[in-house]
Amino acid sequence: ELRESQRRNPPLGSHAAAPMEDVVRVHASSGTTGTPSFIGLTAYDASRWSECIARSYWAQGLRPGSVFAMGLSIGFFVGGLPVAAAVEAVGATLLPIGTGASDRLIAAIRATKADVLATTPSYAIYLAELAREEMGLDPAALGIRRVMVGAEPGGGVPAIRAQIEESWGARCTEAIGIADLITIHSAECEARDGCHFMVPDYLIMEIVDPETGAVIPPDRPEIEGELVFTHIDRECNPMLRFRTRDRVIVKTGPCACGRTGPRLRCIGRADDxxxxxxxxxxxxxxxxxxxxxxxxxxxxxxxxxxxxxxxxxxxxxxxxxxxxxxxxxxxxxxxxxxxxxxxxxxxxxxxxxxxxxxxxxxxxxxxxxxx
Amino acid sequence: ELRESQRRNPPLGSHAAAPMEDVVRVHASSGTTGTPSFIGLTAYDASRWSECIARSYWAQGLRPGSVFAMGLSIGFFVGGLPVAAAVEAVGATLLPIGTGASDRLIAAIRATKADVLATTPSYAIYLAELAREEMGLDPAALGIRRVMVGAEPGGGVPAIRAQIEESWGARCTEAIGIADLITIHSAECEARDGCHFMVPDYLIMEIVDPETGAVIPPDRPEIEGELVFTHIDRECNPMLRFRTRDRVIVKTGPCACGRTGPRLRCIGRADDxxxxxxxxxxxxxxxxxxxxxxxxxxxxxxxxxxxxxxxxxxxxxxxxxxxxxxxxxxxxxxxxxxxxxxxxxxxxxxxxxxxxxxxxxxxxxxxxxxx
Structure with a gap:
């Protein structure tokens, strides 16, 4: 539907609510289900993304003084420039390395004593293998204390998480998002009992029955369904009841960390x-x-x-x-x-x-x- | 000397004048002469870079409303995040694509009707070849009106410039910079009679005899020598009389565009x-x-x-x-x-x-x- 709208009204589609002159940046979704879609951000949208992502990184333990090795692709990917801006907003030190230069990433972690690594779960495992087998380095000795993962399931899968933690001698936390909406909407806290929904001032969250589309009320400690979001503070490309196709389990009770909002565990994509x-x-x-x-x-x-x-x-x-x-x-x-x-x-x-x-x-x- | 300072005092060297806690981002020089060096920026430094680069892009014709296809590597490279920030500061629309996905870059130019392409001269030529020979597209028909090049000589070489302009049906302008100092310090205007030195409030420029190091006074319409710079508004990693090894010809008279400052043509690197x-x-x-x-x-x-x-x-x-x-x-x-x-x-x-x-x-x- 998004793709069709953009095909008819290039480049941003008929749901672009801001003139192209006000769009400071265009991202593209990686398009797991087919053609990529373009995502336009105004300067205001970009600043909102940055603030919301910063919150999620803060919940995961990023602090001023942290040195953040960015092993996420920097380019059209929504995990690129928006993540970079969020890290700087927190006051941490950003190493903007990206993917595609894995040996350089490891060398930079070593040289700068980086303590946080952000990447996909797959790449976290790949990097540890590379360090150990091709560079003769023990990844656990490089000083990474937190591996923050996202952009694919894995991070919530206990055995994968355990493998990442063992390899890096670090604590692994997960965040989830969706390109057409925002890079990160939910992230784990220290308690790691699901990803706290972090942006209630930015998105309305609903959980629906994936078959009927009916809203499932959060009247039990745990509900399961498909995530649906509506933008409430977006200038360009706002989405109304956007079906993410992410299948989630939502815990509605309070968390040990003190946060009271709902927290999610993504169990897969409807397509998968x-x-x-x-x-x-x-x-x-x-x-x-x-x-x-x-x-x-x-x-x-x-x-x-x-x-x-x-x-x-x-x-x-x-x-x-x-x-x-x-x-x-x-x-x-x-x-x-x-x-x-x-x-x-x-x-x-x-x-x-x-x-x-x-x-x-x-x-x-x-x-x-x-x- | 920089590398030695960083080897002794990792990661940023003994010339880092700001504590690591205040450094929001670390870049690396591409190291044409050997090991890369790290470049630390505080939030203030990053904002100064963005403003100075924005000036240079403005002189080259970037305006609010332009759609800027970024064919420069986004990562450690100083032509990555700082360029992205500068484009957004001008109010143009950024397509943050980077290198390594050439077909995607061309597809995005086509879909968004981008009118500015920024890249190295080599990559501008490579992309045009790719569009023509592998994608069956005439690059001149894609709508690019300006190709802004930098990061290697080429752009100032008449025959290469002519080849870029013919391929893309676009006007080619050049900018020059040096990683350890700033992404861009000088850029061409419409008159294209050398690159105007754009940042006199940020760097002191001197031209020296490459053999003796003696300063060459700007008392003739044209002088030749090695570019030497001193930072006057930098918090982290300020440089004092930094020898760029860039060999330049400097025109000291006024330009047809009305700007009165000196303008440079880089004729090569001392090492080359x-x-x-x-x-x-x-x-x-x-x-x-x-x-x-x-x-x-x-x-x-x-x-x-x-x-x-x-x-x-x-x-x-x-x-x-x-x-x-x-x-x-x-x-x-x-x-x-x-x-x-x-x-x-x-x-x-x-x-x-x-x-x-x-x-x-x-x-x-x-x-x-x-x-």
Whole structure:
């Protein structure tokens, strides 16, 4: 719908509520579902983004005096310039390195004694591997105390989080956002019991039934549904009841940190969900099971699906990278774990380390074979 | 000296005049002469940079309403975040694309009707080639009206400028700067008779004899020497009589545009100069001669030198890429042109198109074979 609006009224679409002369910057969504969409920001919008992202980083522990190594792509990506501005707004020191120069990123962390690393969960793991295996450095000795992750699920997956924390000798916290709305709308606090919704003055949050679109009232301690947002303080490209396709569990009670607002855990994207004989399977949940076998498995995996889904015939076919310590019957043990945890039958194929694609951005968990 | 200071007092060196807590961002020089150096900016420094760069872009014709396609690397590079901030300060619309996604850059120019492209001269030529040959688009039809180049010589070289202007159907202007001081200190106006020194309230400019270091007084219409700068409004990493190694010609008279300050033309870096039997040869001057043969030659060339230089035994060995329309005796004709224009004997070896390395950043003009 957004893409269609922009095709008809380029570049920002008929929902651009500000003249192009007032737009100081255009970002693009990475377009997980197809063509990227353009996102226009006025100077006011950019300052609001910066303030809201700064709040989320503060909740995650960024402070004046922190040295923030930015391992997020800087460019069209909404995690680029807006994150950079937010870090400077907090009063921390920004190392604007981006992706694509991994050895330089590690060298800079070392030289400047950076204590915070921000990146995707996949790239956090990749960087630790690179430091250890190609640069002969122990990532845990580099001095990073916090790894702040986002831009793909992973960070909320316990086994992946544990792998990141172990590699870096650091505490890992997660933040979530969506390009068409804002870089970060929710972030974890020290208690790490879900991501606090940080921007009630910027977005109205609703949780809806993904089938019917009906709003689910927050009348229980925990509700589950699709996140829907409406901008209330946006000059260009405001969204009205924007369906994020993010499937979330929301805790409505107070948090140990003292914050009283709702907090979210993203369990997957609506587009990603697979259904095997009536059982819902989130690829990130499969990844969690696989990551639990580290170091027998590297943690990298890829689900192969015939057709568009979401319906898939069992068994669920999963390629898993064998790790340095792969023991007897590993494939069968992973299959058993998937059945025990996710109630679906799986067929695991072990592949050698390094075979599955690494990425600096969003990890791909499902490969669809559409004929 | 800077590198040594930073090695002893990491990360910013003993010339860092602000505590790390006040440093909001660290950039790195690209280090053409060796190890990169780190450059710390306080919030005040960053705002001063942004204002000074904005002035230079204004002189080059950037205005509110312009759509600015940023084809400069965004990351540690001082042409990244500082340029982005300056463009927004002018009130133009920024497309923060960076390098490394060339097809996306061209697609975005097309979709947003961008009218300004900022990049290195090499990348401007590469992008035009890519649009024409791989995307089937005429770059001149994309609507770019101004190509603003910098970060390597080229832009001041007439034949390269002509090639950029012809490819893009646009006017090309140049700006010059130096990472350790400021992204841009001088930029061309409409008259294009040298780059106006834009920041007399930020830097003191001196022109010195590169041999003796003696200051050359601006008492003639045109003087030549090495650029030396001193910061007068910088909180972190201020430089005192910093030798840029940039060799410049300075015009001291008034400009047709009405500006009265001095204006510079960079003729090369001290490190790049070659000497053949007492004759000074700047690689960028050789490139100018070669670029004049377009479309018989692509314009790409590489000088091969044995040893560290600057002294080189004739003939000057130049590899030149043959273009689509290479005619009879091209190599000999280029040799003759180099002798006529630069007074040195050259030996030209023609190589097929695409053989010489393309770069998104600074083009390499000299390959040194040090045994």
């Amino acid at each position: 969900m697979l259904i095997l004989r009536g059982v819902n399977v989130w690829p990130s949940a499969v990844r969690d099971v696989v990551a639990g076998f580290h170091p027998e498995a590297t943690g990298e995996m890829l689900i192969r699906v015939d057709g568009e889904g979401p319906k898939v015939d069992p068994p669920l076919r999963v390629r898993v990278e064998a790790g340095s310590a792969a023991g007897e019957g590993l494939a069968v043990r992973i299959e058993q774990a998937i059945r025990a945890r996710l109630i679906v039958q799986a067929r695991v194929e072990l592949v050698p380390r390094g075979v599955l694609p690494r990425t600096e951005m969003k990890a791909k968990l499902v490969e669809r074979n559409i004929s | 100069m070659l000497i053949l039997r007492g004759v000074n040869v700047w690689p960028s001057a050789v490139r100018d001669v070669v670029a004049g043969f377009h479309p018989e030659a692509t314009g790409e060339m590489l000088i091969r030198v044995d040893g560290e230089g600057p002294k080189v035994d004739p003939p000057l060995r130049v590899r030149v890429e043959a273009g689509s329309a290479a005619g009879e005796g091209l190599a000999v004709r280029i040799e003759q042109a180099i002798r006529a224009r630069l007074i040195v004997q050259a030996r030209v070896e023609l190589v097929p198109r695409g053989v010489l390395p393309r770069t998104e950043m600074k083009a390499k003009l000299v390959e040194r074979n040090i045994s």
